[in-house]
Amino acid sequence: MSFLPAVITGLALGSMYGLLALGFHVTYAVSGTVNFSQGSSMTLGAVAGYFFLVLWGWPAAAGIPAVLLVCAVYGLLIERLAVRPFVQRGSDNWLMATVAVGIIVDNVMMFVFGKEPRSFPSVLAAKPIQIVEGAGVYPLQLLIPVVGLLLALALHLLSRRTRHGVAMLAVVQNPNAARLMGINVSGAIAASYAVSAMLAGVAALLIAPLFNVSSEMGTLFGIKAFAAAIIGGLGSAWGVMLAGLCLGLIEVFATNYLGSVYTQIITFASVIAILVVLPHGLLGRAGVKKV
Amino acid sequence: MTALSGQSARAGEALTRGATIAIEEINAKGGVLGRPLELVRRDDESNPAKGLIAARELIQREKVAVLVGGLDTPVELAIVPFVNNVKVPFVVPWAAGTNITRNGAPSNYVFRVSAMDDEVDKAIVQFSRKTYNAKKPGLILVNNPWGESNEHGLKAALKAAGIEPAGVEKFEGNDVDVVSQLSRLKQAGADTLYLVGNVGPSSQVVKSLDRMGWAPPIVSHWGPAGGRFTELAGPSAENVIFVQTYSFFGNLSPVGKRVMSALQAKYSDIKGPADVTPAVGVANAYDSILVIARAIEKAGGTEPTAVRDGFYAIDRVDGLIKTYEKPFAQDKHDALTAGDYIWARFEDNHIMPFARN
Numbered sequence: 001m002s003f004l005p006a007v008i009t010g011l012a013l014g015s016m017y018g019l020l021a022l023g024f025h026v027t028y029a030v031s032g033t034v035n036f037s038q039g040s041s042m043t044l045g046a047v048a049g050y051f052f053l054v055l056w057g058w059p060a061a062a063g064i065p066a067v068l069l070v071c072a073v074y075g076l077l078i079e080r081l082a083v084r085p086f087v088q089r090g091s092d093n094w095l096m097a098t099v100a101v102g103i104i105v106d107n108v109m110m111f112v113f114g115k116e117p118r119s120f121p122s123v124l125a126a127k128p129i130q131i132v133e134g135a136g137v138y139p140l141q142l143l144i145p146v147v148g149l150l151l152a153l154a155l156h157l158l159s160r161r162t163r164h165g166v167a168m169l170a171v172v173q174n175p176n177a178a179r180l181m182g183i184n185v186s187g188a189i190a191a192s193y194a195v196s197a198m199l200a201g202v203a204a205l206l207i208a209p210l211f212n213v214s215s216e217m218g219t220l221f222g223i224k225a226f227a228a229a230i231i232g233g234l235g236s237a238w239g240v241m242l243a244g245l246c247l248g249l250i251e252v253f254a255t256n257y258l259g260s261v262y263t264q265i266i267t268f269a270s271v272i273a274i275l276v277v278l279p280h281g282l283l284g285r286a287g288v289k290k291v
Numbered sequence: 292m293t294a295l296s297g298q299s300a301r302a303g304e305a306l307t308r309g310a311t312i313a314i315e316e317i318n319a320k321g322g323v324l325g326r327p328l329e330l331v332r333r334d335d336e337s338n339p340a341k342g343l344i345a346a347r348e349l350i351q352r353e354k355v356a357v358l359v360g361g362l363d364t365p366v367e368l369a370i371v372p373f374v375n376n377v378k379v380p381f382v383v384p385w386a387a388g389t390n391i392t393r394n395g396a397p398s399n400y401v402f403r404v405s406a407m408d409d410e411v412d413k414a415i416v417q418f419s420r421k422t423y424n425a426k427k428p429g430l431i432l433v434n435n436p437w438g439e440s441n442e443h444g445l446k447a448a449l450k451a452a453g454i455e456p457a458g459v460e461k462f463e464g465n466d467v468d469v470v471s472q473l474s475r476l477k478q479a480g481a482d483t484l485y486l487v488g489n490v491g492p493s494s495q496v497v498k499s500l501d502r503m504g505w506a507p508p509i510v511s512h513w514g515p516a517g518g519r520f521t522e523l524a525g526p527s528a529e530n531v532i533f534v535q536t537y538s539f540f541g542n543l544s545p546v547g548k549r550v551m552s553a554l555q556a557k558y559s560d561i562k563g564p565a566d567v568t569p570a571v572g573v574a575n576a577y578d579s580i581l582v583i584a585r586a587i588e589k590a591g592g593t594e595p596t597a598v599r600d601g602f603y604a605i606d607r608v609d610g611l612i613k614t615y616e617k618p619f620a621q622d623k624h625d626a627l628t629a630g631d632y633i634w635a636r637f638e639d640n641h642i643m644p645f646a647r648n
Contacts, residue, residue, distance in 0.1 A: 005474070006474075012468070013468050116518055117518070118522065119494075119519070119525075128504070136501075136504050138502065211467045211495070212495075212523050214465075216465065217465060220465045221465070252468075252471045255471040256471045256474065
């Protein structure tokens with residue numbers, strides 16, 4: 001594959017990682033915690049989408065909001081059951097609890113959906129466009145980076161330019177002070193988890209037509225998205241999206257020039273290398289605790 | 292003893308049906324040595340540990356004369372040392388891992404009536420040369436032990452044929468995009484692709500080829516046969532030619548006609564050959580039971596070691612897949628070889644024969 005097709009393929013792949021990784025950013029920015037099983041949230045979104053849109057044939061105008069609603073409710077549940085009880089006690093056990101919830105969800109999906117992968121057709125992933133010879137992409141693959149960057153922009157503006165956004169950022173810096181200032185701290189954190197799961201739902205709906213829906217589709221994706229979130233700097237929406245794109249490019253270039261045997265080795269070695277040079281990620285800032 | 296639940300439930304049902312038809316046929320003729328055959332089933336849930344427990348129970352509690360396996364190579368491999376240890380014959384009607392039968396045990400109780408990876412790999416090379424005049428095949432293999440096993444087999448088969456592959460590329464079972472791997476093979480001048488992967492990963496390869504606008508001949512192991520390949524891979528699914536042991540389509544042998552009508556009579560959901568899916572499971576299980584019955588006859592009883600030697604003594608069995616002439620010997624525990632395989636592809640949702648190897 002020559003240079004340009006590799007870039008196009010890499011950006012299309014990387015924007016999927018970035019999109020899912022935004023979900024890590026949202027909760028981290030507000031609460032300093034994340035849902036480690038973001039990949040399972042994506043599986044949930046894809047399975048819900050499969051039922052609503054493919055199996056029951058709902059129109060997109062009803063099916064897509066329904067998927068996002070399912071995800072939002074799931075996000076609220078995760079926060080209430082797997083994060084809040086531990087954070088309140090000052091324990092870090094939410095780390096394990098969110099992983100555990102993810103495993104439970106994966107297995108429930110296996111019951112509901114079965115182990116057999118199914119297809120998720122979409123008009124946007126039917127006929128590839130040949131941008132340059134040998135690098136055909138589906139229209140959907142061009143839509144994903146656009147959606148990802150728009151969402152990153154929206155999150156950035158929301159948190160820096162609006163009263164609600166600034167209030168949410170205050171929550172992570174000092175929850176008690178924020179509470180005294182009249183900010184609804186637990187509401188803000190719960191909302192961030194709902195948004196995080198909805199982002200996973202958006203990612204699921206965009207990725208599923210390129211992939212197949214299966215009960216284990218989110219696992220590897222979740223890990224790569226987490227890598228993107230860490231490289232980007234968990235606190236920065238732009239950084240996360242940028243890191244996703246970098247990860248996609250590294251993966252494609254490693255495969256392209258060295259061979260697929262080396263893909264995972266090079267990709268994850270790069271993750272470590274980047275973090276050694278930039279411990280706070282590409283655009284993250286060192287956490288300063290003011291006393 | 293096979294997977295009767297989960298992803299492979301349909302495969303387990305196919306094995307059950309093939310075995311049931313054979314057993315009813317034999318029992319109608321008075322059974323084996325005057326005694327009727329009986330099928331006792333256990334579910335291995337595609338899990339090696341559960342498979343071993345089930346095998347132990349069947350042998351020690353149910354005291355089965357012969358154990359019949361299932362379709363997952365890891366499960367069969369977990370059982371192989373156990374059956375060789377307790378010396379009970381074990382017939383594998385599906386799983387293709389080479390070292391199931393070539394297990395290195397001094398006294399080997401494992402037999403197979405199915406395809407075997409090494410033989411499939413030889414067949415893939417032969418078929419691609421004959422049909423597509425392949426001179427520089429590219430290998431695209433799933434990154435797991437199955438892909439690994441076939442990498443060895445395919446490389447050995449290519450070496451024997453004096454062919455240098457264009458390249459060997461691996462992909463993850465849940466990769467979304469295989470374009471870069473395939474592009475490398477294309478650039479290296481691959482004129483044919485050899486594909487090893489289960490149905491999901493195989494469909495990702497086909498979709499990536501669609502995006503690239505590249506349509507080389509694809510010769511595959513039987514992975515695509517295990518699911519809804521056309522639904523997952525789209526219309527280009529029919530470009531993939533894969534190996535099978537049997538098809539109920541076309542001109543059937545007398546045995547084929549007999550089995551087909553027995554299946555239709557017993558199972559109301561079978562209207563025609565397209566409903567016998569996966570056909571491989573039904574056919575392999577049917578032939579396995581015929582072979583087992585003959586081995587017990589030759590042994591003159593169900594004493595396990597005598598039955599094992601009975602397998603070696605089989606002179607002729609009129610099976611569904613072929614007529615077995617001396618199918619087993621001390622150094623030959625696989626009844627089927629490369630020459631017995633057929634080639635098939637999906638047309639809509641049906642597996643249709645492509646050409647005789």
